[in-house]
Amino acid sequence: MRKTRLVCLLATGALAWPGLARASAVVNDVTRINPIVVDRVLVPTTIDAIVEAVRSHPGPVSIGGGRFSQGGQTATEGALQIDMRRLDGVVAFSKERKEITVQAGITWRKIQNTIDPHDLSVQIMQSYANFTAGGSLSVNVHGRYIGQGPLVQSVRSIRIVLADGRLVTASPAENPEIFYGAIGGYGALGVIVEATLGLADNVRVERTSEVMPLSAYRDYFDTRIRGHRDVIFHNADIYPGAYDTVRATSFVRTDKPVTIESRLMPEDKSYWGDRLGMRMVSDWPGGKALRRYVLDPILFRGERVEWRNYEASYDVKELEPVSRRTSTYVLQEYFVPVDRLEEFVRAMADILNRHHVNTLNVSIRHATQDPGTLLAWARTEVFAFVHYYKQGTSDADRREVGVWTRELIDAATALGGAYYLPYQIHATERQFRAAYPRADAFFALKRKLDPTNKFRNKLWDAYDKSGSGPSPARPRAPASNRSAPVNAPPDPAVRRQIAAFLQGVPGYKRDEAQTYLTLPEWLLVYYPGEYARFLKDRPASDFPYFASIGQFWSYYRDVYRLTRGRYPVNWGYHVMVLVIGSSYTAENGIKGSYERTIGRLVERLSGPAPTQEDVLAADVAQDYVDFIRAEPWYEFSFLRSLKQLWAETDLFGPHLLRKWERKLALSAEYLVKAEYATLIKVASKAAYGNEVTEVLALVDEAPAAALEGEAGVEVRRRFEDGSALLSLPRYDEFRDTVLRLVTRGIRFREIAGNGEILVTAVVPAEWSYDLPSGSVVIEKPMLADRRLKRIAVRAPVASLHGILLELADRKLEIEHVYDY
Amino acid sequence: MARAFRNPLVLLPVASLVFGCLEYGPARGPESGSVPLLLHALVTLSLVFVWFLLDARDRGYKASIALRAAMVILTVVALPYYLFRSRGFAGGLRALALSILVFAGTMVAYRLGSLFA
Helix, strand or coil: CCCHHHHHHHHHHCCCCCEEEECCEEECCCCCCCCCCCCEECCCHHHHHHHHHHHCCCCEEEECCCCCCCCCCCCCCCCCCEHHHHCCCCEECCCCEEEEECCCCCCCHHHHHHHHHHCCECCCCCCCCCHHHHHHHCCCCCCEEECCCCCCEEEEEEEEECCCCEEEEECCCHHHHHHHHHHCCCCEEEEEEEEEEEEEEEEEEEEEEEEEEEEHHHHHHHHHHHCCCEEECCCCCCCCCCCEEEEEEEEEEECCCCCCCCCCCCCCCHHHHHHHHHHHHCCCCHHHHHHHHHHHHHEEEEEEEEHHHHHEEECCHHCCCCCCEECCCCCEEEEEEHHHHHHHHHHHHHHHHHHHHHHHEEEEEECCCCCCCCCCCCCCCCECCCEEEEECCHCCCCCCHHHHHHHHHHEEEEEEECEECCCCCCCCHHHHHHCCCCHHHHHHHHHCCEEEEEECCCCHHHCCCEEEEECCCCCCCCCCCCHHHCCCCCCCCHHHHHHHHCCCCCCCCCCCHHHHHHHHHHHHHHHHHHHHHHHHHHHHHHCHHHHHHHHHHHHHHHHHHEECCCCCCCHHHHHHHHHHHHHHHHHHHHHHHHHHHHHHHHHHHHHCCCHHHHHHHHHHHHHHHHCCCCCHHHHHCCCHHHHHHHHCCCCCCHHHHHHHHHHHHHHHHHHHHHHHHHHHHHHHHHHHCCCEEEEEEECCCCCCHCCCCCCCEEEEEECCCCCCCEEEEHHHHHHHHHHHHHHHHCCCCEEEEEEEEEEEEEEEEECCCCCCCCCCEEECCCCCCCCEEEEEEEEHHHHHHHHHHHHCCCCCCCEEECCC | HHHHHCCCHHHHHHHHHHHHHHHHCCCCCCCCCCCHHHHHHHHHHHHHHHHHHHHHHHCCCCCCEEEEHHHCHHHHHHHHHHHHHHHHHHHHHHHHHHHHHHHHHHHHHHHHHHCCC
């Protein structure tokens, strides 16, 4: 059986066997969010095989290394992908010249294994040693080395297979245009097959680490790091949240004996602790603070002396999450001239916080100026900002990442900086050109060396307009102009003025997390509503009491996950939800147990016709629902219901047993609720005081005609760009008012200072969300009517009108808009 | 018989009869937050609480402060607890059945009051 399976696998080309071309494979990168169906995958072991493949293959050719780029830079649809990882030999090595020539598919770790016994080290490489040398050359990596810059600075020469099959040597002196085009050229000019790299001494280094305000960092860098030849590695981690504090860590040459004996990171090292730490930092409430105040002080305590090669041989396994099915860890990177550091961090902090990005870390690195690559990211001396964050893997999540990534790119390029190209391809063509001003020269060289545009991948499909590939990717245009964010004010100065004014408006800003956290609270309105509707034509014993308990907690789990990591933990609200959820659980547990046993027995004995008490119970349930849509539940008078139960139904009549069973059961329910409501009322007043009854929203325009007849809406201020600050009623009235306003053409820019808002709708069970903006974040069946389901849509406020109008057009029930 | 009349709970049906009249007389029924509604609740709670204090004294049951407080703010839960604690399981069960009868009688009196109105 096992033999048969092996033969089958080989026949279908599913095994990565050297030299074999695998047909129609899906290639992906480390993030697992960029699957690309290629025509074939070739795994060459000789340069001749590459020459032959490039020369003879009529279609596009892509080049893959370690698969650590994160946006499809190694493939494109229908291409022949050359998987370089088996072309991984050491061609030549000279200890005296401190130089090594390697095949491009070799990993840095394998190079380290070769040179470490000779007390040599790689001169420049990235932090992780799993990458292939060719991949690193193609993206022109950098590391944490002080006094160094892009990898190109350590490259003596390369050999490259061009589109016509020629094997060419390139160096700063020989074919320099190919040398400076191919390094950092992302496989556009040819297949780099060999490289000669400079090496350095493998020295002992001692770790030092200091925490300081960001404002002090540049001075610290200038006086303690820059120009100090003994500092080998250096980086500074900015703590997410306030982004105003850094931990600066350096590894300085020393003669002290090592405290870590291993010369290289053990390849079989376990990383469960690192993964747990990542999980805690990214997902746990207070994880960021835990890292800053607990984990880091532990990690950085004590003396640490190690070999340079040890510090340069990290394994990306330490970053690997348990699963990338619903979320993934992703990198991106921005570069700005060294004197613009603080400006960029301020802008970056604003963008990341505004979009609630789950940032795990931002690492500042330093790089000297690039010597002349056409796609240089270090056009001057720069600080690099390596942003490590967690994101969801759904299309909606990716679109959302695109929005704030483009803002970050604008922030960097506005300061004369750039962004790094190996990551997700979110930048517009304009942004690409702004970050890489010599792109035209690069594309001209490509036309010269590769006139048929043979070498392609997703990156060049996106930005190489003159190529024959498909149109470049660009941010998706909304399918409907209803969702177009037309409401961004054009003038940044006016926007700043408005923002400054709004910051000073008391009660303007509400916690955005509450748009999600109030959903479980509202369920305690929806469930009684379902219960009331249910009682109108079905017996109480059939209601899904226990399923509703389960569903309540499942909603709570979902909103917890939606807010975890994106917002500071709102402990008060969580406690409140836990209290009301526990009450709901107790109530439905007791009621369900009673109704499913005694209640059902009495129902069966008395026949299907409802008694007066059953009818009254249904009415009370409906009254209760109507009441709590406008008022807190604890204000409802259960005593009144109790008295009506006894005064307005007969003492005797048909189905006497059921009649009195209902009287007593409902009495017990109303009595308990009456007393419990009184208790909660007192506690609520004491804990929360009086509730805020308005929510403030910034709208594009608020013409008087659109506000006519809106008694609950008040214009608080009009701004010079035509926008206005409106006061709106809260809760159910908020939904109704917003619906009326969007129908009259009002477009929201911000609501309560927030950019996203939750909307729930009740839709047919088979309906799929296909609106151009917004994304379904929760979807669950309606328990009392399985033909329907409730969807919770995360809506950008700027597109709220489009979403609401579209749902209304389709006659779908907009249940609520959650006003924080 | 004389002891029964010393029991404050006998006043419960009387009070309910009066409040039934009051609430269904001028108005068409009880109203949320109205004075008669609140007053009726207060009177009922007071009578039950006084009965509890007298009963506990007669039985030599030392009621904790928590139980006393619970008898005021969460009577529906505290009363059955007290009945079982002070009388044992069988006695508690009987007393609970009796208290349900008292409650039903009280509510029937309320209905009668509403009919007289």
